[in-house]
Amino acid sequence: MQEKDIKRIRLNVNGETHELTVESHLVLSSVLRNRLGLTGAKEACGEGACGACTVLIDGVAKPSCMVLAVEQEGKEIETIEGLSKNGELHPIQEAWLEEYGAQCGFCSPGMIMSTKGLLLKTPDPSEEEIKEALGGNICICSNYEHIINAVKSAARKMKEQSNG
Amino acid sequence: MADTKVIGADVRQKDGNPRVTGEAKYYGDFQFRGMLEARILRSPHPAADIVDIDVSAAEAMEGVHLVMTHENFPKAFRKTVYYVGDLVAAVIAVDDTVAEEAMAAIKVEYKTKPFVMDLEEAIKPDSPQVFEGEANCHDWEHHAFLSDRDPETGLYKTKTPAEYNGFGDIEKGFAEADVIVEQKGFRYALCKSPAMEPRGCTARYDGVKLHVHTHSQGLHDEKYCLAEALGIGSDKVNLVSPFTGSSFGGKNATVLDPNLPSHYLLIASLACLHLKRPVHCAYSREEEMLCGWSRGSLNDVKIGFKKDGTMTSMDFQHWQEVGASGDKYPAKNAMLATGAVLYSRNCKHLRGQIRYVYTNRYTAVGWQGYGAPEGIFPVEITMDMAAEKLGMDPIELRKMNCMRAGDIDAGWDPLSYGSAIISSSGIHECLDVGAEHLDWKNTWQHPSEKTGRIRHGIGVAIFAMGAGRPGPGNSSEAMVKIFPDGSAALVCAVADIGQGQHTVQCQIVAEVLGIPYDRVGLVCADTDSTPFATLVSNSCGTWLQGWATYEAALDAKNQLLRLASEKLGVAPQALSVGEKGVYVTAEPDKGVTVKEAFGPIGHYGGRHEIIGSYVNDSPHPNCLRNGNKDELYIPKEKGAQFISLDVDTETGMVENVRVTMVQNVGRALHPKIVEGQLLTARHGVEHAVLGCECVSDKRNGWLLVPNFVDYKPCTTMDCSVEPFVLEIPGDPTHPFGATACGEGAACPSLAAFSNAIYNAIGVRLTETPFTPARILSGLGKIKSRKGGK
Numbered sequence: 001m002q003e004k005d006i007k008r009i010r011l012n013v014n015g016e017t018h019e020l021t022v023e024s025h026l027v028l029s030s031v032l033r034n035r036l037g038l039t040g041a042k043e044a045c046g047e048g049a050c051g052a053c054t055v056l057i058d059g060v061a062k063p064s065c066m067v068l069a070v071e072q073e074g075k076e077i078e079t080i081e082g083l084s085k086n087g088e089l090h091p092i093q094e095a096w097l098e099e100y101g102a103q104c105g106f107c108s109p110g111m112i113m114s115t116k117g118l119l120l121k122t123p124d125p126s127e128e129e130i131k132e133a134l135g136g137n138i139c140i141c142s143n144y145e146h147i148i149n150a151v152k153s154a155a156r157k158m159k160e161q162s163n164g
Numbered sequence: 165m166a167d168t169k170v171i172g173a174d175v176r177q178k179d180g181n182p183r184v185t186g187e188a189k190y191y192g193d194f195q196f197r198g199m200l201e202a203r204i205l206r207s208p209h210p211a212a213d214i215v216d217i218d219v220s221a222a223e224a225m226e227g228v229h230l231v232m233t234h235e236n237f238p239k240a241f242r243k244t245v246y247y248v249g250d251l252v253a254a255v256i257a258v259d260d261t262v263a264e265e266a267m268a269a270i271k272v273e274y275k276t277k278p279f280v281m282d283l284e285e286a287i288k289p290d291s292p293q294v295f296e297g298e299a300n301c302h303d304w305e306h307h308a309f310l311s312d313r314d315p316e317t318g319l320y321k322t323k324t325p326a327e328y329n330g331f332g333d334i335e336k337g338f339a340e341a342d343v344i345v346e347q348k349g350f351r352y353a354l355c356k357s358p359a360m361e362p363r364g365c366t367a368r369y370d371g372v373k374l375h376v377h378t379h380s381q382g383l384h385d386e387k388y389c390l391a392e393a394l395g396i397g398s399d400k401v402n403l404v405s406p407f408t409g410s411s412f413g414g415k416n417a418t419v420l421d422p423n424l425p426s427h428y429l430l431i432a433s434l435a436c437l438h439l440k441r442p443v444h445c446a447y448s449r450e451e452e453m454l455c456g457w458s459r460g461s462l463n464d465v466k467i468g469f470k471k472d473g474t475m476t477s478m479d480f481q482h483w484q485e486v487g488a489s490g491d492k493y494p495a496k497n498a499m500l501a502t503g504a505v506l507y508s509r510n511c512k513h514l515r516g517q518i519r520y521v522y523t524n525r526y527t528a529v530g531w532q533g534y535g536a537p538e539g540i541f542p543v544e545i546t547m548d549m550a551a552e553k554l555g556m557d558p559i560e561l562r563k564m565n566c567m568r569a570g571d572i573d574a575g576w577d578p579l580s581y582g583s584a585i586i587s588s589s590g591i592h593e594c595l596d597v598g599a600e601h602l603d604w605k606n607t608w609q610h611p612s613e614k615t616g617r618i619r620h621g622i623g624v625a626i627f628a629m630g631a632g633r634p635g636p637g638n639s640s641e642a643m644v645k646i647f648p649d650g651s652a653a654l655v656c657a658v659a660d661i662g663q664g665q666h667t668v669q670c671q672i673v674a675e676v677l678g679i680p681y682d683r684v685g686l687v688c689a690d691t692d693s694t695p696f697a698t699l700v701s702n703s704c705g706t707w708l709q710g711w712a713t714y715e716a717a718l719d720a721k722n723q724l725l726r727l728a729s730e731k732l733g734v735a736p737q738a739l740s741v742g743e744k745g746v747y748v749t750a751e752p753d754k755g756v757t758v759k760e761a762f763g764p765i766g767h768y769g770g771r772h773e774i775i776g777s778y779v780n781d782s783p784h785p786n787c788l789r790n791g792n793k794d795e796l797y798i799p800k801e802k803g804a805q806f807i808s809l810d811v812d813t814e815t816g817m818v819e820n821v822r823v824t825m826v827q828n829v830g831r832a833l834h835p836k837i838v839e840g841q842l843l844t845a846r847h848g849v850e851h852a853v854l855g856c857e858c859v860s861d862k863r864n865g866w867l868l869v870p871n872f873v874d875y876k877p878c879t880t881m882d883c884s885v886e887p888f889v890l891e892i893p894g895d896p897t898h899p900f901g902a903t904a905c906g907e908g909a910a911c912p913s914l915a916a917f918s919n920a921i922y923n924a925i926g927v928r929l930t931e932t933p934f935t936p937a938r939i940l941s942g943l944g945k946i947k948s949r950k951g952g953k
Binding site: 033034037038039040041042043044045046047049050052079080081083084089093096097099100101102103104105106107108109112130131132134135136137138139140141142143144145146147148 | 174176177180181182183184185186187188189190192193195358359360361362407408409410411412448449660661662663664836837839840843844845846847871872873876877878879880881884885887
């Protein structure tokens with residue numbers, strides 16, 4: 001058996017710092033799920049092709065199966081678990097429920113994080129911009145129309161919130 | 165339509181919050197102390213005998229707890245492999261890395277054998293036999309000839325085992341025809357139901373019982389199957405499945421192999437019982453892509469018509485690829501999609517010969533429609549060809565011949581079941597709605613009138629497929645509890661694979677009890693705590709489980725009314741249940757709370773809960789015509805799909821795809837959920853024009869599309885679906901008038917696509933997928949090549 005290459009890192013996840021020793025080859029999704037118990041990011045393809053494990057890294061949506069955990073030091077990582085605060089759902093999550101954006105729900109955490117990434121950058125996206133931003137997130141249950149409606153509704157809700 | 169408060173409302177998804185917060189736990193999200201990882205060593209050969217297997221090096225490695233092969237675990241492994249990816253061995257180790265290193269240390273000596281990877285090749289008499297000494301091609305076992313039709317009821321009185329399913333006199337039928345349309349060699353490519361959550365499970369033993377955490381479409385079915393395979397009592401096995409990450413039939417695990425539960429269940433369970441440690445066995449995406457293929461069929465169709473378009477006869481020849489052993493049921497369902505059902509109105513002479521064919525590929529599994537798309541594809545293209553030959557509008561030809569309520573569904577396993585009667589149709593209305601939306605009359609032009617590089621086309625196809633069987637072997641049970649505070653809980657095992665069953669069943673309880681939807685809880689997590697529920701396949705959950713839930717809720721409500729009746733001194737029939745408790749219907753101010761109705765509780769005696777229950781073990785009386793057990797109403801999914809698209813005649817690309825999906829659902833119990841079901845029509849885009857197909861290397865049997873990059877499902881960028889939910893009342897098979905809705909959306913897509921492409925460029929495509937190569941070859945711009953890929 002090969003000697004394991006282990007590194008000590010500090011991960012900032014959802015505003016909390018975690019000191020961890022991890023094997024250098026481990027991807028972020030694996031560390032989030034298996035070490036930190038943050039299982040919202042799902043493992044579905046393992047090659048960045050489906051978006052189920054999407055998280056925000058410094059505000060940008062990325063599939064967490066495609067980045068190494070040891071390279072995330074000093075970065076702000078946000079997962080689906082960081083979205084609702086004090087039991088209050090985030091407007092994107094509210095919109096998801098209203099528009100019936102989650103069917104089986106397996107792709108929803110990734111979709112919702114991609115949506116947050118989009119709305120941080122483009123608060124008032126066009127339909128084309130929504131489709132492009134979520135184009136890397138596969139939903140087999142097929143409710144893309146509901147999901148696109150949910151993103152539009154989330155944009156409205158977030159705007160109202162920031163105005164209010 | 166009955167006045168309802170919760171039924172018909174877009175209430176919040178019952179378990180929606182955890183799904184959007186990441187709190188929902190799917191099987192792969194659980195970790196148990198001391199959990200071991202299982203990895204499966206799979207065959208690199210499509211057909212071989214294992215001559216020798218040496219696991220000593222693997223067993224000696226640190227961190228390896230067990231190596232399983234046919235030698236020590238013959239229940240799970242065989243000495244012969246039948247496809248690339250077939251099971252050879254499994255390693256149970258402390259983690260994935262160790263398991264994979266150990267797997268690489270296993271030495272296997274194979275004696276390879278001839279194999280066959282193609283349906284047409286497999287049918288040939290000199291083809292290599294997948295199972296030695298057994299032909300590859302078999303007739304469906306339940307073929308029957310129906311005769312002595314009763315002119316009044318329409319029922320066939322005599323059923324005789326035969327070489328094919330049919331009725332009437334096929335030769336006479338064609339002799340009566342003025343126009344005969346015949347097309348041979350329809351090919352529906354082998355495709356995949358790519359669930360987002362890969363298959364897997366975790367088995368753990370608590371000293372008494374084996375608990376298996378997994379995904380499921382039918383927990384109880386799987387439990388019985390697993391217990392039998394393990395050779396232990398059903399009481400010693402508990403299957404746990406809180407959430408399932410989509411399925412579409414592919415996780416209908418009990419049929420993956422007729423004699424075995426799913427491989428991961430068996431391997432994890434055997435290892436867990438042997439080691440007394442939790443064992444996690446999860447498929448990678450590549451393993452997931454290796455298994456669970458569906459579709460794959462070959463057809464010849466011949467239909468006869470009178471000059472006015474009346475159908476006289478149909479001959480339907482069907483070959484269904486089922487891989488190495490596997491599930492033969494898609495073959496049967498293909499039959500259900502033929503003239504025996506779809507055109508049951510006028511087609512009085514029918515021959516439907518269906519066969520299943522073994523190949524050295526992974527065994528077939530169910531997937532959205534389960535054979536019906538394979539049957540509808542050739543029939544609905546032939547109908548389009550007929551409309552052109554008859555000089556009729558394709559929509560009018562369909563309306564003239566398609567099924568209506570009360571017609572006899574003669575495709576329904578005639579030897580096994582009573583006569584099946586179509587409970588409702590509405591296909592006519594669906595065709596009208598879609599045609600109006602697309603402005604069919606003004607938009608439709610013959611392909612010969614079209615010019616230019618980019619050509620627009622529209623096409624239509626109708627569908628019908630059976631939903632569940634209201635006969636023996638199809639049961640569902642439910643318990644409904646009412647608590648002293650007036651809240652209630654539904655205890656049932658119906659699986660929610662994303663189709664919204666948990667929400668819908670709770671709506672039924674709230675409606676029957678007359679309490680707010682938010683006050684209905686759900687206990688649905690495992691087989692220990694729930695009564696038996698139907699396997700949610702065949703789109704039967706809403707009505708089959710629905711009856712059980714409805715009757716259980718009614719039972720609980722009646723018990724509550726009796727209790728309140730004693731307190732109020734008013735007959736139960738004069739009472740109603742509402743948000744505040746039980747009240748006198750005529751005097752809403754006079755009533756008692758549920759707690760008051762219960763009487764003293766706790767240490768003072770009395771009742772703590774009401775339990776209503778129902779076992780739906782035979783056809784519900786509403787599913788019988790005239791109360792006769794031989795006249796079963798079969799609820800159907802039915803409707804029409806329209807495709808609008810552009811074809812680039814220079815590149816062969818299909819662009820700007822718009823799908824219009826119209827379905828009569830009887831009653832939409834939850835309109836948003838129903839709409840979500842219709843949106844699955846976009847799966848058709850994947851298999852028509854995105855080129856999603858099981859492509860294997862014919863030289864060695866290796867799958868060439870083992871991931872989401874090479875087999876790319878639809879994304880937000882690929883198409884749009886416009887769903888039209890029609891609510892046409894009158895179907896008797898559901899307490900609130902709902903009919904099935906789920907799989908139908910996938911059934912007509914391929915035919916509607918082919919018809920739309922023909923309408924655009926005048927090229928009739930009968931092999932899927934409709935790749936640029938096939939389109940350009942049809943246009944005569946490139947030379948055709950068999951397979952077209």
